[in-house]
Ligand SMILES: CSC[C@@H](O)[C@@H](O)C(=O)COP(=O)(O)O
């Protein structure tokens with residue numbers, strides 16, 4: 001019965017799985033004031049599946065099991081023709097579903113709808129100053145450097161460029177916005193957002209895990225220089241071209257198994273590392289980057305536990321003034337119960353941390369345990385001393 005409703009489609013331990021990402025994004029959008037009450041929604045397309053948040057619920061409380069799954073392509077209308085392959089009981093799919101589908105039909109990988117007060121305010125200001133029919137225009141402002149030039153172009157907008165966002169009029173029912181949203185996307189092929197007057201904003205993104213530009217816009221810490229891309233072909237890596245190696249999403253860059261790019265988020269939002277084949281018979285160097293900073297983050301594992309020669313803590317007594325030095329290893333292990341097969345160091349959650357997203361960072365670190373244990377893989381970290389000294 002469970003299988004009949006395809007529940008397995010929304011169960012995954014991968015934090016980047018759409019069924020996990022939608023609830024996480026909705027929680028963050030709530031904190032930012034972008035989804036309020038039951039307003040707003042999010043949908044992600046991965047390969048030929050579309051994951052959609054439910055209707056009429058507080059979006060920040062959504063759980064993975066509340067997610068609808070549609071098989072894509074699917075008709076936008078009538079709603080009864082839409083091909084749902086997973087439906088949670090007692091819930092309805094978002095009223096924004098045809099809007100999300102309109103974005104996916106134009107190549108988007110993710111579509112969000114928000115009720116941001118700033119978005120509503122800007123639609124009222126534009127109407128007051130320039131009248132209905134005008135779009136929102138802005139230039140000479142730092143934040144637009146976090147927005148790509150457009151879906152038909154490469155690179156990000158510059159400080160002196162002008163960002164134009166079309167505005168459409170609201171309708172009594174969300175679904176009825178579809179026609180004017182599609183028209184706006186045709187008229188502004190490079191736009192990533194359409195403002196809805198007296199309502200909010202609908203935004204689209206190319207890749208479902210392409211949260212980089214969003215984070216750049218939020219933090220204003222844009223570091224990608226346009227000049228670095230000039231004259232070069234920029235290929236965005238999508239999940240449809242990815243597989244998994246040791247639990248990390250992997251992209252076979254040359255298509256021949258000689259160089260894999262691994263998605264190892266945590267230290268930075270879209271942190272990547274490389275896995276390079278160094279001999280024809282399959283030995284590899286893992287260029288771990290900043291996935292972690294100490295070998296002790298992935299040393300001591302079920303594959304290579306701490307040897308029993310290292311004794312548990314020895315008590316002082318009159319005869320032996322100091323315990324055996326090897327007990328220092330066991331004494332300082334944070335897990336005194338089951339320490340032998342688990343690393344000394346965990347990504348630091350409390351206080352200062354080198355990770356932008358510490359809970360996410362621990363997953364790729366765990367997958368490096370398998371690399372390190374493999375006799376044909378040499379793990380080299382960006383800040384590791386081992387490779388420099390040998
Ligand atoms: C106060 S929510 C009104 C809704 O019609 C709509 O605007 C919205 O944003 C959410 O729709 P939903 O069907 O809950 O995904």
Ligand SMILES: [Zn+2]
Nearest residue numbers: 039040113200
């Ligand atoms: Zn809405």
